[in-house]
Amino acid sequence: MEQDQGLERGKSVFFEEASELLSELEDSLLELEDAPDDQELIGSVFRAMHTIKGSGAMFGFDAVSSFTHEVETVFDLVRAGTIPVTKQLIDLTLAARDQIMAMLDAARSGKPVDDEIADGITSALRTLLPQAGVENETDPGHMAKVDEGVPESSTEEENSYRIRFRPELEIFSTGSNPLHLLNELSELGQCRIIAQTDALPTIHEMDPEACYVYWDIVLTTSKGINAIRDVFIFVEDTSELHIEVIDKPEATGGETETGYKKLGEILVERGDVRPEDLAKALESQKRIGEVLVEQELVNPAKIQSALEEQKYVRTVRKKRKAKGALSSIRVASPKLDQLVNLVGELVTVQARLSQVAVSRNDPQLIFLAEEVERLTGELRENTMSIRMLPIGTTFSKFRRLVRDLARDLGKEVTMTTEGAETELDKTVIEKLNDPLVHLIRNSIDHGIEPPDVREAAGKSREGTVHLSAVHSGAHVLIRISDDGAGIDPEVIRTKAMEKGLISPDMEMTDKEIFSILFTPGFSTAKTVSNVSGRGVGMDVVKTNIESLRGTIDLTSEKGKGTTVTLKLPLTLAIIEGLLARIGDEHYVLPLSTVEECIELASRDGDGAGRRRLANIRGEIIPYIHLREQFRIEGERPDIEQIVVTRVDGDRIGLVVDEVIGEQQTVIKTMGRLCNGLREISGATILGDGTVALILDVPNLIHGAVTG
Amino acid sequence: MDKMILTADDSASVRQMVAFTLKGAGYQVIEASDGEDALSKLDGSPVHMVITDLNMPRLDGIGLIKKVRSNTKYRFIPIIMLTTESQASKKQEGRKAGATGWIVKPFKPDQLLAVVKKVLR
Numbered sequence: 024m025e026q027d028q029g030l031e032r033g034k035s036v037f038f039e040e041a042s043e044l045l046s047e048l049e050d051s052l053l054e055l056e057d058a059p060d061d062q063e064l065i066g067s068v069f070r071a072m073h074t075i076k077g078s079g080a081m082f083g084f085d086a087v088s089s090f091t092h093e094v095e096t097v098f099d100l101v102r103a104g105t106i107p108v109t110k111q112l113i114d115l116t117l118a119a120r121d122q123i124m125a126m127l128d129a130a131r132s133g134k135p136v137d138d139e140i141a142d143g144i145t146s147a148l149r150t151l152l153p154q155a156g157v158e159n160e161t162d163p164g165h166m167a168k169v170d171e172g173v174p175e176s177s178t179e180e181e182n183s184y185r186i187r188f189r190p191e192l193e194i195f196s197t198g199s200n201p202l203h204l205l206n207e208l209s210e211l212g213q214c215r216i217i218a219q220t221d222a223l224p225t226i227h228e229m230d231p232e233a234c235y236v237y238w239d240i241v242l243t244t245s246k247g248i249n250a251i252r253d254v255f256i257f258v259e260d261t262s263e264l265h266i267e268v269i270d271k272p273e274a275t276g277g278e279t280e281t282g283y284k285k286l287g288e289i290l291v292e293r294g295d296v297r298p299e300d301l302a303k304a305l306e307s308q309k310r311i312g313e314v315l316v317e318q319e320l321v322n323p324a325k326i327q328s329a330l331e332e333q334k335y336v337r338t339v340r341k342k343r344k345a346k347g348a349l350s351s352i353r354v355a356s357p358k359l360d361q362l363v364n365l366v367g368e369l370v371t372v373q374a375r376l377s378q379v380a381v382s383r384n385d386p387q388l389i390f391l392a393e394e395v396e397r398l399t400g401e402l403r404e405n406t407m408s409i410r411m412l413p414i415g416t417t418f419s420k421f422r423r424l425v426r427d428l429a430r431d432l433g434k435e436v437t438m439t440t441e442g443a444e445t446e447l448d449k450t451v452i453e454k455l456n457d458p459l460v461h462l463i464r465n466s467i468d469h470g471i472e473p474p475d476v477r478e479a480a481g482k483s484r485e486g487t488v489h490l491s492a493v494h495s496g497a498h499v500l501i502r503i504s505d506d507g508a509g510i511d512p513e514v515i516r517t518k519a520m521e522k523g524l525i526s527p528d529m530e531m532t533d534k535e536i537f538s539i540l541f542t543p544g545f546s547t548a549k550t551v552s553n554v555s556g557r558g559v560g561m562d563v564v565k566t567n568i569e570s571l572r573g574t575i576d577l578t579s580e581k582g583k584g585t586t587v588t589l590k591l592p593l594t595l596a597i598i599e600g601l602l603a604r605i606g607d608e609h610y611v612l613p614l615s616t617v618e619e620c621i622e623l624a625s626r627d628g629d630g631a632g633r634r635r636l637a638n639i640r641g642e643i644i645p646y647i648h649l650r651e652q653f654r655i656e657g658e659r660p661d662i663e664q665i666v667v668t669r670v671d672g673d674r675i676g677l678v679v680d681e682v683i684g685e686q687q688t689v690i691k692t693m694g695r696l697c698n699g700l701r702e703i704s705g706a707t708i709l710g711d712g713t714v715a716l717i718l719d720v721p722n723l724i725h726g727a728v729t730g
Numbered sequence: 731m732d733k734m735i736l737t738a739d740d741s742a743s744v745r746q747m748v749a750f751t752l753k754g755a756g757y758q759v760i761e762a763s764d765g766e767d768a769l770s771k772l773d774g775s776p777v778h779m780v781i782t783d784l785n786m787p788r789l790d791g792i793g794l795i796k797k798v799r800s801n802t803k804y805r806f807i808p809i810i811m812l813t814t815e816s817q818a819s820k821k822q823e824g825r826k827a828g829a830t831g832w833i834v835k836p837f838k839p840d841q842l843l844a845v846v847k848k849v850l851r
Contacts, residue, residue, distance in 0.1 A: 033750070037743035073785045074741045077814040080836035081744060088836070196799065198779075198808035198830035203851045257831035257849070260822075 034082045041078070041127055044071045048120050052113055059108035068116070069098040075123065086136075087126045093145050094119045097152065106151055115151075119144050181212070181245045183270035183339055185332060187293065188255065189237035189263035192230075199258055201234060207254045212244030215335045217328040239293075239328040241269070241335045267292075270336050272343060283336040287311050289329040296321050356449070359410060366399075366406045367597065367689035373399040374687075374710035403597060403687075411593075412452055414492045414501070415443030420456075421463055425488060428467045435474050435485040436467055445492035447499050451571055451591055455501070458564040462503045462587050463488060465561075470507030470585050480582065482506065498573075498615060499593060504586035510579040512536040519545070534672060537577045541565040569721055572598070572613060572704065574671065590615075600688035600707070602715065603666065603679040605650050606657045609715035611688050611707055612677070616668045616720045620682045623663040637665055637676055646676030647727045670721045677720070690717060702726055733850060734776060736760045738768035738794060739783040739812065744835070748781060748812075751839040752846065765789025769797055772804060779850050780809045781833075781842075784820060792827050799828035808849040812837075 048071045055064045072095040080088035094116060100106045122141050129136035186208075190201050205216055217239045224235065244250065248266060255264055270283075287305065290296040296315060304314040312326040373395050380392035418440045429436035447455075471477075471486030478484050491502045512533045519525045519539045539545060543562040568575045573591035592598060592615060600611035601620075621639060623646075637644050646665055649655075665676040690705040697703060704719035735757050739745040742763075749759040760777065762768035764786040772780075780798060784791035791811055798804045808830040813820060821832055830849050833842060 033743045033747040036746055037741075040741060040743050067787070070740070070785050070787065073814060074744075077783075077812075077835040078741045078743045080814070081747060195806050197825065197828050198806055198849070200808075200849075200851075203849065206851065207848060261825065 037078050037082050038127060038131055041075055042124070044075055045120055045124050045127075047071060049117065052117055052120070055108060056110070056113045062102075065098065065102050065108070069095065069102050072098055084127070084130055086141075087123060087130065090119070090126065090141050090145065091123060093148050097148050100152065105153060112151060115144060115147055119148070180272050181243055181343075182247075182268050182272075183241060183243045183336055184248065184251060185265075185267045185269045185293070186240040186242060186251065187237065187263070187265045188240065190234050190258055191261045192233040192235065194234045194258065194262070195232055197258075197261075201236075201238075204254055204258070205238065205240070208240060208242060208251065211246050211250055211254070212242055213339075214240055214242040214244075215331055216240045217324070217331055219324050219328065221322045221324060237263070239332070241332045243270075243339055269332070270339060283333050283340065285311075286326070286329055286333060289332055290315070290321060290325065293325075293329065295325045295329070359449075362406055363410065366403050367691075369399055370403055370597070370687055370689050371708045371710075375712060378710035400687075407448070407593075407597065408446075410449045411446035412449050413444050413446050414452060414455075414499075415440070415445075417452055417456060417459065418443050418490050418492075421459065421490065424460065424463060425467065428464060429471075432468060433473060434467065434471050436471050437485055437487055438463075439487060439489045441489065441491035442493050445494060445499055446593075447492075447591065448593060451593075454567065454571055455589075455591070458567045458589070459490075459501075459503065461561075461564050463490075466503060466505040466507065466585065470505040470509075472508050476508075495590070499591050501589040501591065502586055503589075504584060506584040509581040509583050509585055510537065510540075510577075511581050515539055534578075537579065538671065540577060541575070572615075572719075574721070576672065598688050598690060598717075600686045600717065601666065602683040602686040602709075603664070604681045604683055605653065605679050606655045608653075608655060609683075609709060609713060610649070610679070611686060611715050611717045612666060612668070612720060613717070614685060616670060618667045618669050618674065620664055620666050623665045623676075623678055639665075639667065639676075642674070644674050644676050646678055647724065648678045650678070650680070652723075652727060668720050668724075670724050675724050677718075677723075688715075688717065732756055732758045733778040734758045734760065735779045735781060735846070735850075736762060736768060736771060736777045737781045738762040738765060738786065738791070740764050740786045741783070744783070744812070747839070748842065751842050754839075755843050755846075757846070765791065765794035765797070768794055772798065772801070777804070777807065779807055779846065780804075781846075782809065782811060784811055784813045784824065792823055795824060795827040795829050810845060810849065 048068060051064050051067050051071070055061060055068065058064065072091050076088050076091040076095055079085075079091060097106060097112070098116075101108060101112070106112070118140075122144055126136050126141070128134075188201075188204070190199070194201060208214060209216070219237045219239060220235070222235045222237065223229070229235070242251065248268070251266055252259065255262065258264075284292075287296070287301045291298050291301055297320075300315070300318075300320045301311075304311055304318065304320065307314050312330070315321045316323050316326060373392075377392045377396055380388040422438055425436055425438040466488050467486075471488070472480070472482075474484040477486065487506050489502070489504045491504075493500050515536050516525070516531070516539075519536075519542075520527055522545065524539060524542055524545065525531070540561045541564075545561070565575050568589055568591070571591055573589055576588045576590070577585065578588075579585040592613075599614040601614050601617050603610050603612060623637060635646050635648065637646050644665075644667060650657075650659060660680050663678050663680060664682045665678050666682060667674055667676050669675075686707075686709075688707045691707060692705050693700070693703065701722040702719055703716050704722075705717045706714050707717060709715050735752055737745055737748045737752070737759060738761075739748065740763055745761050745763075749761055752759050760771050760775065762771050765782070766788045768780070768782065769789065780794075782791045782794050786794075789797070791813075795809050795811070798807070798809060809828065811821070811824045811829045811832040812835055813824075813832060814835040824832065831845060833845050
């Protein structure tokens with residue numbers, strides 16, 4: 024719109040400018056008649072025509088422009104001395120000047136103009152041209168518009184190109200920056216750029232203002248070869264530029280499958296190695312790259328570059344193949360659940376089999392048991408992977424949420440994501456939706472400031488909410504971070520005191536203060552918006568995450584932003600557990616919460632009914648005596664074990680009689696009868712058929728602390 | 731900081747269109763009516779890029795490019811030539827003098843911006 028206004032204003036300036044130029048032109052022409060050799064006068068006539076032509080075309084007066092072009096063409100030759108200044112020329116040019124004036128008047132008033140006069144002048148002017156002079160465009164209506172711009176032809180297909188770009192040494196002295204070109208190129212698609220530095224001279228010979236480096240690029244784009252050429256448009260004629268198609272979609276398949284050319288072939292194609300040298304090098308049995316480098320037929324960087332190309336194209340082909348092969352079948356999820364259950368049973372039976380085999384000490388049976396164990400493991404992993412879904416679909420659902428929320432709150436927010444391909448158990452993903460919605464809402468409502476506030480704080484007007492997912496062992500870490508205002512620990516503290524959640528003299532670390540946010544009924548929002556601030560929230564999020572056997576952690580820096588990290592298990596059906604025994608009872612602790620196991624050295628400080636403290640390598644760790652906690656009868660062994668767990672960042676010990684070892688644990692949910700038992704999250708069947716309870720460590724500790 | 735672009739053209743209308751387009755895209759613009767004018771204005775403030783017409787009185791575009799390239803302060807800045815002459819010779823001459831690129835008139839505002847973005851990034 025603004026540009027249109029600019030155009031309109033430009034037009035009126037153009038009319039003024041043109042009439043000035045035309046009156047000057049008249050004067051110049053009359054003077055020229057008296058002094059036909061005056062180069063300055065010829066130049067000014069030419070310039071006047073030139074300007075009217077250029078500006079006229081810019082503002083849409085094509086007829087004026089193309090007519091003026093005819094006169095300009097003639098005067099260009101006059102300037103060059105090819106055509107002499109004659110009375111006939113002056114007459115014609117004056118007539119042309121009047122015609123231009125008339126055309127402009129017509130354009131301004133919208134009246135029609137007599138084309139015949141223009142045509143007459145044009146043909147008369149053309150008679151002045153020598154035959155060879157027609158090399159200039161004879162049809163100005165079809166003047167090349169602009170050689171720059173967005174390429175319109177874009178093929179749908181994604182081709183891969185091999186590009187070697189070697190700018191002239193002096194490229195910097197033309198104000199071009201090769202880096203810009205490479206960046207522009209990389210915006211066309213996926214690409215791999217390798218710099219070749221073999222032309223770098225020694226430091227004594229080096230001109231610091233010259234560009235000795237050249238580049239090998241492998242680019243995959245659907246934009247077509249012209250788009251690539253356009254990137255180099257300004258340097259094409261001074262640089263060495265080779266562009267070749269090295270991979271097309273239809274090239275995949277056949278015998279080559281996802282393979283690609285051999286290294287030697289690539290080097291020959293690139294002209295880095297001569298075919299006869301390659302043939303010679305191939306005679307030896309060693310790796311071709313090494314031989315070529317050894318014989319100094321090619322430098323290592325070129326080999327590297329060719330290897331990169333090989334790797335790159337193979338990956339592209341593999342991906343394409345995977346895409347094509349991404350045929351899938353739909354299976355009802357209950358069937359899947361059933362499969363998982365059956366695999367769970369199998370794992371249990373297999374554990375028993377292994378135990379029996381060992382106790383019988385029968386080599387044949389042991390061999391079979393081991394084989395079954397291996398197969399069961401694979402089967403389990405496969406089955407679990409069927410239930411895995413990339414979290415990306417969930418992420419992308421939030422785009423709309425972010426957009427709508429930002430609009431409702433008058434903020435500018437973009438959402439970026441990372442690790443969308445990270446896979447998680449279907450059930451986990453489903454249950455993750457609500458907590459994530461809540462956390463994103465919090466980020467946008469409480470975190471990201473209004474645009475003006477951000478600007479005042481020296482930030483960009485637009486805030487960012489970043490969602491990322493990464494694997495970390497048997498867990499997935501999901502982070503929701505924003506670059507907003509952050510959380511002021513003092514505000515939380517004050518509010519918590521108002522609500523009587525903490526006493527004024529309590530000394531607390533920031534971390535502890537942030538953990539108050541997860542307390543039920545706590546909210547610091549000054550007003551209740553329809554987005555968040557009702558005080559139900561973070562505690563519910565925490566409960567949800569913990570029900571998935573995950574943990575939640577919040578860090579924040581005032582003025583910089585807040586990050587919430589969710590740590591979630593990959594799957595809910597089977598966990599890695601640590602099997603422990605107390606008396607005759609077996610318990611499984613999720614291995615994810617366990618940090619280490621140590622013998623409980625002495626019973627120092629073992630005051631009954633109190634929380635105990637153990638000194639582990641100088642660190643004081645509180646512990647819970649599970650035998651006591653679960654009221655298990657019997658003698659305590661002389662040497663007990665302490666399992667150190669980490670919950671919410673705190674290290675807390677759990678004392679058991681004996682740690683037996685790691686155990687693949689198939690989780691069986693407990694019946695409704697056990698609903699009230701927060702310390703137990705399920706049960707599992709051990710190899711010998713006995714039942715072990717799976718401890719919910721965070722709840723267990725929480726219960727012990729508050730109870 | 732907004733980038734500063736100097737545009738040299740003896741046609742006020744073209745200059746105005748260039749300036750308007752660039753200002754709309756957030757650039758700062760200095761206008762000069764010919765090569766000499768451009769040179770004197772270059773000394774005033776830090777310029778990130780020059781857009782120049784080729785045919786200008788006093789000092790023409792090619793001359794301006796040469797002068798700018800011999801100025802240590804501006805040796806490496808991008809210079810774009812505006813020209814209606816699509817003949818290769820003029821373009822070559824400009825390139826030789828040290829021009830970064832060119833735009834052939836007539837052009838549309840977005841085409842101008844595309845080129846500016848390309849060389850200025």
